[in-house]
Amino acid sequence: xxxxxxxxxxxxxxAQDLILRHRVNGYCAGQLDxxxxxxxxxxxxxxxxxxxxxxxxxLLQPRQTSGLGVLEKKVFEAVQQxxxxxxxxxxxxLGRRRVINDWGGFSSATTRTLERLRHRGLLRIAKxxxxxxxxxxxxxxxxxxxxxxxxxxxxxxxxxxLAPCPEKSLRTIVARYRRWGNPRKAVxxxxxxxxxxxxxxxxxxxxxxxxxxxxxxxxxxxRFLAPFDPLVWDRxxxxxxxxxxxxxxxYTPVAKRVRGYYALPLLWGDRVIGWTNIRVDTxxxxxxxxxxxxxxxxxxxxxxxDREVESFKxxxxxxxxxxxxxxxx
Numbered sequence: 453x454x455x456x457x458x459x460x461x462x463x464x465x466x467a468q469d470l471i472l473r474h475r476v477n478g479y480c481a482g483q484l485d486x487x488x489x490x491x492x493x494x495x496x497x498x499x500x501x502x503x504x505x506x507x508x509x510x511l512l513q514p515r516q517t518s519g520l521g522v523l524e525k526k527v528f529e530a531v532q533q534x535x536x537x538x539x540x541x542x543x544x545x546l547g548r549r550r551v552i553n554d555w556g557g558f559s560s561a562t563t564r565t566l567e568r569l570r571h572r573g574l575l576r577i578a579k580x581x582x583x584x585x586x587x588x589x590x591x592x593x594x595x596x597x598x599x600x601x602x603x604x605x606x607x608x609x610x611x612x613x614l615a616p617c618p619e620k621s622l623r624t625i626v627a628r629y630r631r632w633g634n635p636r637k638a639v640x641x642x643x644x645x646x647x648x649x650x651x652x653x654x655x656x657x658x659x660x661x662x663x664x665x666x667x668x669x670x671x672x673x674x675r676f677l678a679p680f681d682p683l684v685w686d687r688x689x690x691x692x693x694x695x696x697x698x699x700x701x702x703y704t705p706v707a708k709r710v711r712g713y714y715a716l717p718l719l720w721g722d723r724v725i726g727w728t729n730i731r732v733d734t735x736x737x738x739x740x741x742x743x744x745x746x747x748x749x750x751x752x753x754x755x756x757x758d759r760e761v762e763s764f765k766x767x768x769x770x771x772x773x774x775x776x777x778x779x780x781x
Contacts, residue, residue, distance in 0.1 A: 453475070453612075453613055453682070454504065454505050454507070454508050454609055454612065454613060455498045455499075455502055455503070455504050455505075455508060455609070455613050456468050456471050456472060456484075456502050456503045457471065457500045457501070457502040457680040457685070458495070458501055458502040458503060459679075459680060460583070461702055461714060463702075463713060463714035463730075463731075464714075464730045464731065464732050464768060465481040465767070465768065466481070467678045467679065467680045468484055468502065468503060469481040469482065469483075469484060469767075470676075470677070470678030470681070470716070471678045471680065471681050471682075472484060473763075473767045474675060474677075474681075479767065480766070480767055480768075480769055481767055481768055481769065484503065485579075485580050485583075488503075488577075488579055488580070489578065489579045492505060492506045493505060493506065494506060494509035494576055494577070495570075495576070495577040495585075496509055496512060496570075497512075497571075498512075498606075498609065498610060498613075499610050499613075499614075499625045499628075500680070506591075508606075508609050509593075510593040510594050510597075511597070511602045511605050511606050511609065512573070512606070513573055513593040513595075514573060514593070514595065515571070515572045515573030515574070516572055517572055517573065517574055523546070523561065523562070523565050524565055524568060524569060526546055527542060527546065527562055527565045527566060527569060528569055528574055528575070530542055530545055530546065531566075531569075531575060531587055531588065531589060532589055535588055535589075536578045536579070536586050536587070536588045537566075537586065537587045537588065538581065538584065538586055539560060539562060539563040539566060539584065539585070539587075542560075542562040542563075542566070543560055543562055543563075546562050566585075566587050569587075570587065570590075573590055573593075574589070574590055575587045575588065575589060575590055576588060576589070576590045576591060599631075599632040599633055600632065600633045600638070602632045603626075603629055603632040603633045603635065603638045604638055604641075604642060604647075606626065606629050606632070607622070607626050607629070607635065607638055607639060607642060607648075608642065608647060608648070608661055610622065610625055610626060611648060611659055611660055611661055612660075612661050612664065613682050614682055614685060614686060615659075615660035615661065615664050616651070616658040616659070616660045616689070617658065617659055617660065617686060617689070618656055618657065618658055618659075618686060618688045618689050618692075619639075619650065619657040619658065619659050620657070620688070621686050621688055621689070622639065622659050623635070623636060623639055626638075626639065639659075643659070646662050647661065647662055648660070648661065648662065649661070649662050649664075653692075654692065656688070656692055658689075670721050670722035671721070672720075672721045672752060672756065673719075673720075673721070673756055673759075673760070674718070674719070674720055674753065674756040674757045674759070674760040675718075675719040675760060676716045676717075676718065676719075676728050676730065676760060676764060677716055677717040677718075677719055677724075678716065679700045679714065679715070679716065679717070680700075681717070683717075683719070684698060684717045684724065687699075690724070693724075694723060694724045694725075694744075695744075696744045698711075698715075698717055698724070698727070699711070700715075701713060701714075701715065702714055711727045711729075711742060712727070712729040712740075712742075713729070714729065714730075715727040715728065715729050715742070716728050716729070716730065718741065718742075718743075720747055720753060720756075723745070725743055725744060725745045725746075725747060726741060726742050726743035726744050726745070727741075727742050728740065728741050728742070729742075730764070732768065732770070735775060735777070736770070736774040736775030736776055736777065737761070737764070737765060737768075737770060737774060737775070737776045737777070738777045739761065739776070739777065739778045739779070740778075740779050740781060741757075741778065741779065741780045741781065742781045743780070743781075757778070761776055761778065
């Protein structure tokens with residue numbers, strides 16, 4: 453895939469873990485974090501924040517590395533001296549002044565500066581300790597690629613992850629890459645030279661890499677998907693394919709929620725027929741299912757649902773003896 457979106461909410465597991473469990477045999481929650489230092493990965497923004505292969509991360513370089521502020525220079529010099537740096541170490545060195553963060557709360561000024569330096573491409577995430585980012589100087593990148601080549605490869609990387617991607621959505625996403633050229637013209641050229649295929653269904657134009665293959669048949673499986681899984685990420689495509697609007701409601705006021713705080717799309721075969729809310733407490737695993745369309749093959753669905761529930765227990769490292777409660781609404 454080249455990219456896995458990340459999200460800090462764990463209800464019942466982080467988005468990156470939920471995405472990987474369907475793509476890595478025997479995957480358990482937390483394995484990406486524990487394996488990250490040994491993998492050729494970076495944390496950065498492709499179309500959202502997440503984990504990227506080094507190959508794709510290099511396409512996002514170079515960044516704006518000049519014009520650092522006073523605190524940015526001090527933090528950068530400190531990390532160069534320390535190597536792998538916990539934000540707490542900088543607070544001890546440089547003070548505990550707090551600033552308003554992107555969520556309206558407060559963060560340490562040095563922690564915010566670490567993130568700005570990572571965004572500039574000067575620092576990278578070396579690993580995480582209990583979910584806290586540990587920083588170190590960024591690794592060298594391949595500077596030989598011309599800007600227009602970087603732009604085209606980035607467009608193809610996004611198109612590959614989200615394929616088939618509505619053309620309008622892809623053009624909106626890649627507009628962020630203006631520093632390397634004209635994204636609109638680059639998409640047009642990729643279509644003309646055959647690197648991107650275009651097909652129209654019900655008046656909606658879709659794009660994907662010409663080399664991309666698709667399975668013609670979906671296995672009759674039940675799957676609990678992540679809210680940011682590439683399969684459901686684009687809401688235009690979701691509504692076109694499955695005929696109902698799915699929304700991520702964790703940041704929606706409680707009174708306005710329709711499906712739940714962290715409702716996971718419910719895939720049955722090749723249809724997303726509803727959603728599920730999963731909660732782990734002292735009594736075990738509690739699963740609530742909601743449906744837009746009730747499954748017609750009830751016995752087959754229930755059998756596959758049981759299979760997915762048992763798989764999910766293993767993914768969360770729950771013992772086989774843990775109790776399970778499943779309710780339908």
